[in-house]
Amino acid sequence: xxxxxxxxxxxxxxxxxxxxxxxxxxxxxxxxxxxxxxxxxxxxxxxxxxxxxxxxxxxxxxxxxxxxxxxxxxxxxxxxxxxxxxxxxxxxxxxxxxxxxxxxxxxxxxxxxxxxxxxxxxxxxxxxxxxxxxxxxxxxxxxxxxxxxxxxxxxxxxxxxxxxxxxxxxxxxxxxxxxxxxxxxxxxxxxxxxxxxxxxxxxxxxxxxxxxxxxxxxxxxxxxxxxx
Amino acid sequence: xxxxxxxxxxxxxxxxxxxxxxxxxxxxxxxxxxxxxxxxxx
Numbered sequence: 001x002x003x004x005x006x007x008x009x010x011x012x013x014x015x016x017x018x019x020x021x022x023x024x025x026x027x028x029x030x031x032x033x034x035x036x037x038x039x040x041x042x043x044x045x046x047x048x049x050x051x052x053x054x055x056x057x058x059x060x061x062x063x064x065x066x067x068x069x070x071x072x073x074x075x076x077x078x079x080x081x082x083x084x085x086x087x088x089x090x091x092x093x094x095x096x097x098x099x100x101x102x103x104x105x106x107x108x109x110x111x112x113x114x115x116x117x118x119x120x121x122x123x124x125x126x127x128x129x130x131x132x133x134x135x136x137x138x139x140x141x142x143x144x145x146x147x148x149x150x151x152x153x154x155x156x157x158x159x160x161x162x163x164x165x166x167x168x169x170x171x172x173x174x175x176x177x178x179x180x181x182x183x184x185x186x187x188x189x190x191x192x193x194x195x196x197x198x199x200x201x202x203x204x205x206x207x208x209x210x211x212x213x214x215x216x217x218x219x220x221x222x223x224x225x226x227x228x
Numbered sequence: 229x230x231x232x233x234x235x236x237x238x239x240x241x242x243x244x245x246x247x248x249x250x251x252x253x254x255x256x257x258x259x260x261x262x263x264x265x266x267x268x269x270x
Contacts, residue, residue, distance in 0.1 A: 020237075024229075035230040042240050085247045089240050096236040199248070206255055213261050220268060 012194040019191035027184040039097040045189035046089040049196050053083030058149035061142035073138045078203045087119045110158040111166035118155050121148040
C-alpha cells in the first residue's frame with residue numbers, strides 16, 4: 001500500500017493538470033458569461049466531492065455507533081475534515097463567480113444559505129472533536145454527523161424545490177449543458193475525487209499514527225521509573 | 229486570463245495547499261514525539 005501512494009500521487013497530479021488544461025483551453029467559452037463560467041469546472045466538482053465525503057462521514061458514523069470500531073471513527077473524522085476543505089472551496093469560488101455574473105458577492109438565497117449552514121455544521125463537528133476531552137466525544141460527534149448529513153440532500157435539492165438565484169442543476173432538474181462542457185466537468189470531478197482520496201488516505205494514516213503515539217505516551221507515563 | 233477566473237482557481241489551490249501544509253506540520257510534530265518516546269524507553 002505504501003508503494004502505491006507515490007504512484008497514485010503522480011497519476012493524480014497528471015490527471016489534475018490534464019483537467020486544468022481541459023477547463024481552460026478545451027472547454028468551449030460560454031456565450032453570455034465568457035471565461036468566468038470556467039469557474040464552474042472547479043466549483044461544481046468541489047461541491048460533489050464535499051457531498052460524497054459528508055455521505056462517507058454519515059456511513060462511518062453509523063458504523064461507529066453500531067459497532068464502536070475505532071477505524072470507523074477515524075474514517076468519519078477524516079471524511080468530515082477533507083469535506084470541510086472542499087466545502088470551503090465551494091463557498092469561496094461561488095461568490096467569485098457571482099460578482100461578475102450577478103453583480104453581487106452573496107445573496108441569502110436557499111442554496112447559498114443552506115450550503116453555509118452545512119459548512120457551519122461540519123466546522124462545529126471538527127471543533128467538537130478537536131476541543132472536547134470527554135471519552136464520549138466520538139459518540140457525540142457521530143450523532144452530530146447524522147444531523148449534518150440530513151442537510152446534504154436539502155442543499156442539493158434546494159434549487160429544485162425553491163425559487164433561487166442559483167443556476168439549475170447540470171443533470172436533471174430542468175438544467176442543460178453542452179456535452180463538451182459536461183465531459184470537461186466529469187474529468188475535473190474525477191481528478192478532484194482522486195485527489196480527495198489521496199488526501200483522505202494520508203490523513204487516515206496520520207490519525208492512526210497519532211492515536212498509537214498517544215497510547216504509547218500513556219503507557220510510558222504509567223511505567224515504573226528506574227531508581228537513580 | 230479573466231481576473232475572477234484566476235482568483236477562483238488560485239483560491240482553490242491556496243486552500244488545498246494550506247490544508248496539506250497543516251498535515252505536513254502535524255506529521256513533523258508526531259515524528260518528534262516518536263523520537264522522544266524512543267529516547268525515553270529503557
